[in-house]
Amino acid sequence: MMLRATLVFALAAMFGTTGAAHSQPAAFYKGKTVNVIAPTDTGGSIYEYTLLVSNHLGRHLPGGAKTVAQTRPGGGGVTASNHMARNAPKDGSAIALMHTGALLMPMTSSAAGYDPRKFGWLGSVAVRSYVGAVWHTVPVNTLDDIKTREVVFGGSGTGSPSYQYPVFLAHITGAKLKVIPGYKSGGETNLALERGEVQGRGNFYEGFLATNADWVRDKKVKFIFKMGPDHPDLAGVPPASKYATTPSQQQMLRVLEAPLAMGTAFYAPPDIPADRLAALREAFQKMLVDPQFKAEAEKMGLFINPRSASEVAEVVQKLYETPKPLMAELDAIISPKK
Template sequence: MIDRTAASRVSTAVLSSVLVAGLAGAGAASANAQSAEAFYKGKQITFIIPSGEGGGYDAYSRLLTRHLDRHIPGKPRIIAQNMPGASGLRGTNWLYVVAPKDGRTMGATYNTLITEPLLGNTAAQFDPNKFEWIGSMAPQYNACMVWHTSPVKTIEDVKTREVKVSTTGMSGNSAKTPLMVNMLLGTKFKVIAGYKTTGMRLAVERGEVDGICGLSYDTYVAANPEWLKDKKIRFILQAGMKKVKELPDTPLLIDFVKDEKQKQALQVLSVRDDLGRPYLFPPGVPKYLVTAARAAFNETMKDPKFLADAKRMKIEPDPMTGDAMAAAIRKAYGAPKDIVAIAAKLWPPAVPKKKKKK
């Protein structure tokens, strides 16, 4: 027989311990918020954007900085600062190596840089597992497009003719994506580098290049909505693991790939797509400030004023929490070595330029 009196005593004890733990957790959260409020009150946060003005990273980051301050305890003023260079590496390295670690500096990074240390890029002077991830505003699934006047109608056409695509630098995703597609599908994309963030899109309008392969659909939504409205561009391939809802008829790269290990390598690389618009603290920031910033980010994503501003910009937030980001990165960095090696061939790390001897 079951001793119901004893069971009742056990249940009561368990319930009491749960309540105590819950109250302790709530008390800790309250203490964190109060400590963060005392720290941030009257202070300023510098928010580093590792791209030039006018691009997708800039648009998303400035949208966030306009609203995040209302939800950080103490309501510090947030100042956005662009730090472009080396396809996001300059700003990201600075955030890891140089930036103050007192909670008064945060920033964005390019999602494609998250796997660079894994793939062997020695110019990436950071360990993604040591950044304090705050959150991501939305995933970012890259696509290849051509201008509406181009004779190229499908990705198959790129196998039979050279198609010029613009990029800022050879280490960025708008350079590496077309080169990866060339390796996997035998296409003939020719990458033209050296443009500024806005200049690479102007090059398409001017006819200097045929298109761009490696920017996300939402970048065009934020930076060139008139191109979409007036049907100025034609999407011919999507490089992510799943289709953007606005491009249901544009094929996925992985659907053309037959080799199973190459598919697994693409899945390792896809962590960057899911983390799309990532925001972070440098490593070493006090945990109570990280907790406060993560909570503030989550609250911002539900803020009616933020959502109205995002709607005005035609941006649809689909956030990921900082904890979920950290878990996804740990999983990617735990991939089998042979799969990582294939991923590194498909997405070769940049080779640092050698300094000329005097």
């Protein structure tokens, strides 16, 4: 009789504990506000993807939650990632979009105080193609044309693709391509391009389609190189791989392009409770197939080409296996010259 009572008590305790653990995320997220952080200012496609996720993630979290988009621009995404690692609450109430350039920065700069391998990856909304574009009045069509005349690009932080990609390609081709960093968002850079303040910029092709589709339709911009995953519209655009002619250049280009395979990936800070990270990941996957989410993405002109949390984590892990001498060589090329 005593054995039976002990067994019943043990089973009740086990199932009670399991039920409590299962309901904990719902209790936590009920009435909670989750901040969804963009690593840029408003106006560009990176912010638009952040806003899209903020508009739809909350209703898929257990218990429901209010989600609010915030911006933390600066340093090519480093400011936002530093915040997530150092200051953001580690309770599941803050997530962020990883800026492509910020993924590489801890490998080359002490200003990046985070390790992307320790973040809790939720997945990616879209893997996109990257292009170098010039305004239609600029008399160049390829990087080879820039060997004889200077062309000025606008970019965000010096750790961003909009700075690093053109600088790297200028180095290996001898193109007279100058990049002026400091623009807070893609939208701000686009305004500078339209005003003639700069002659070109690096950007995601799908980013142009989302924020300035008329530029593509009316051929207001010309694409002079492409990187990362291809797009059918870019069939005639020279790939960056065409210009990487030595084994070292090819290896460095693969490192630069690696974050493009991750796309617009979202993450939580290190060390959040495992059940809340699991809840965030599950909500993220449900959001991606939600008809309301898809409808708003189409309305906003945002491309959807998702990757799972494990696929994103694999990209990060492989990137951080890059030999240090190769990263040092790459850093010497893409870092601002003093």
